[in-house]
Amino acid sequence: MYKHHMFKHIRYLLMIAMLLISSVIFGANQADAIVGVWTTQDGKARVEIVQQNGLYLGRIVWLKEPLYPADDDQGMSGKAKVDRKNPNASLKTRPIIGLPLVHGFHYAGAEEWTGGTIYDPESGKTYSCKISLRSDGALRVRGYVGISLFGRTEIWQRYMPGTDTPATTAKTQ
Secondary structure, X not given: OHHHHHHHHHHHHHXXXXXXXXXXXXXXXXXHHHOEEEEOOOOOEEEEEEEEXXXXXXXXXXXXXXXXXXXXXXXXXXXXXXOOOOOOHHHOOOEOOOOEEEEEEEEXXXXXXXXXEEEEOOOOEXXXXXXXXXOOOOEEEEEEOOOOOOXXXXXXXXXXXXXXXXXXXXXXX
């Protein structure tokens, strides 16, 4: 009788351990759902999001127009685009390709990443940001000042290698 009771108790503990392990693995998979390459809403750039030391960050890895146009007003026609709007003079010459765009995000649960910032190379400004994964697989990227109410939202589509288009074409919020 004692062996049967002990075996039943061990089986119960093993089931609990398996449930805990699977929930940790499932949670990690959910957190990494934003890892990959994303095409910005306007299609002008692709951003690769990676997980590093428990936080999520993203860099620009592709530009539709990586060079300045022939009529560039600052005399940089034909040259690779740089971060010339950055308020920090020492960063104005860093290339846009490779530029850190989003960083500092942690997974908050419920398919939402918070606590990060987004940099706008067209204005040289950095904003608070939160990211959420929509049911259609697109990213909802919300940059804001102060509270989320005052900001702008973009929808990014997952990029599929070997194609020139995002994985989905939904553009609604």
